[in-house]
Structure formats: C-alpha cells, structure tokens
Amino acid sequence: MGIRKLSRKDYLNILETILFIDFLKGLSVTLRNLLRKPITTEYPREKLTPPKRFRGAHGHFVWDGTEPDSLKAIEKFMSFEKGKSRCVACYMCQTACPMPTLFRIEAVQLPDGRKKVVRFDMNLLNCLFCGLCVDACPVGCLTMTDLYELAGYSRRDEVLNMEKLEAFGIDYKNRRGDEPDRIWPRDEEREKLWGKIEWSG
Ligand code: SF4
Numbered sequence: 567m568g569i570r571k572l573s574r575k576d577y578l579n580i581l582e583t584i585l586f587i588d589f590l591k592g593l594s595v596t597l598r599n600l601l602r603k604p605i606t607t608e609y610p611r612e613k614l615t616p617p618k619r620f621r622g623a624h625g626h627f628v629w630d631g632t633e634p635d636s637l638k639a640i641e642k643f644m645s646f647e648k649g650k651s652r653c654v655a656c657y658m659c660q661t662a663c664p665m666p667t668l669f670r671i672e673a674v675q676l677p678d679g680r681k682k683v684v685r686f687d688m689n690l691l692n693c694l695f696c697g698l699c700v701d702a703c704p705v706g707c708l709t710m711t712d713l714y715e716l717a718g719y720s721r722r723d724e725v726l727n728m729e730k731l732e733a734f735g736i737d738y739k740n741r742r743g744d745e746p747d748r749i750w751p752r753d754e755e756r757e758k759l760w761g762k763i764e765w766s767g
Pocket residue numbers: 662663664665668692693694695696697698699700
C-alpha cells in the first residue's frame with residue numbers, strides 16, 4: 567500500500583484542527599452575542615403590549631352613541647341597547663369563517679317586528695385567529711383585541727359568550743380606541759425585539 571500524498575487542502579485542514587480555528591470561530595459568535603442586549607423578555611414578569619393589529623381574543627364593540635348615522639338607520643330593524651353588542655345577527659362572520667361551527671348565533675323577533683340577538687358564542691378552541699370574521703362584519707361589531715393570555719382550566723372556559731365579548735370590546739376600545747393603527751405602539755418595545763428600523767412609522 568503506497569503512501570498518499572497530501573494535498574494543499576489536507577494541509578489546511580490539519581492546520582485548522584491544530585489551531586482550533588472552528589472552535590475559535592464558534593466562540594467568537596458566542597462572545598459577540600454575550601455582549602448584545604437580549605431580545606427575549608422575561609414573561610410573565612415582563613409583558614409586552616402587542617401591536618394594535620394583533621389578532622388576540624375577539625370582542626364586540628357595543629352600542630355607545632358614537633355610531634355613524636348609517637349604522638343608526640339600522641335601529642329601525644334591530645333592537646339595540648346602550649352598552650350592549652351592536653351585532654345584527656347577519657351571520658357574515660360565521661359564513662366567512664373556515665371553522666363555521668365554532669359560532670352559535672341566535673336572534674329572535676320582538677313583538678314590534680325588530681330583531682334582537684340573544685346568543686353569540688364563539689369557541690376559541692377551534693379558532694385559527696385568521697381574522698376573516700372581523701373583515702366580514704358589515705357593522706364593525708366584531709373585532710380582535712390584544713388579549714393573548716387565553717389559557718383556561720376547562721374547554722368551557724374557552725367559549726366566549728356575548729357578555730365576555732362585550733366586556734372585551736369595551737375594554738379594548740377604552741384602552742386602545744384612540745391609538746393610531748400602527749404596527750408597534752411603543753418604539754422602545756419594538757426596538758427591543760427588532761432593533762431600530764428607520765423606515766417604520
Ligand atoms: S379568526 Fe378565523 S377561525 Fe377564528 S372565528 Fe374568525 S374567521 Fe373563524
């Protein structure tokens with residue numbers, strides 16, 4: 567058996583092994599990141615406010631006197647109560663949803679001929695949080711809030727009924743209703759995650 571002549575590449579490989587070049591390269595990456603500011607947060611001690619367009623738990627905007635005139639015209643056909651959901655039971659959200667069975671929407675006709683929504687349940691266990699239902703709502707009733715801590719102790723806990731939806735909608739509007747529709751509401755939070763982005767507005 568003859569002795570194989572080493573090529574230039576073989577010599578370089580041996581040299582790299584002797585001088586721990588790969589090890590030093592890896593170590594330099596570790597050291598560089600050791601000195602950087604961490605991009606992680608210490609949840610749940612530290613909680614970030616999600617962007618306004620975040621798709622969290624759903625909510626219903628309620629009838630509160632701030633509706634546009636076009637919406638007020640619907641009062642002839644719908645029985646709305648102040649502080650209660652402005653849903654008109656049109657089923658557009660359910661129709662647009664890829665999982666329509668997660669909705670239970672019921673309405674009744676009152677003696678004066680107007681319609682009243684009496685049930686609106688959403689089972690979030692089947693929800694994809696795609697937002698199609700929100701886009702489909704013709705009266706701006708359905709929204710998605712910034713609430714993301716949705717864990718519960720039972721399956722029943724994951725069903726949002728009218729009361730919960732109204733409460734989430736009121737809370738969301740009070741906290742963030744006046745905020746401009748920006749991706750990141752607070753620059754320092756965005757920069758913590760993504761660094762400084764010059765073009766973001
Ligand atoms: S977010 Fe998507 S999956 Fe969830 S209820 Fe709306 S349309 Fe359905």
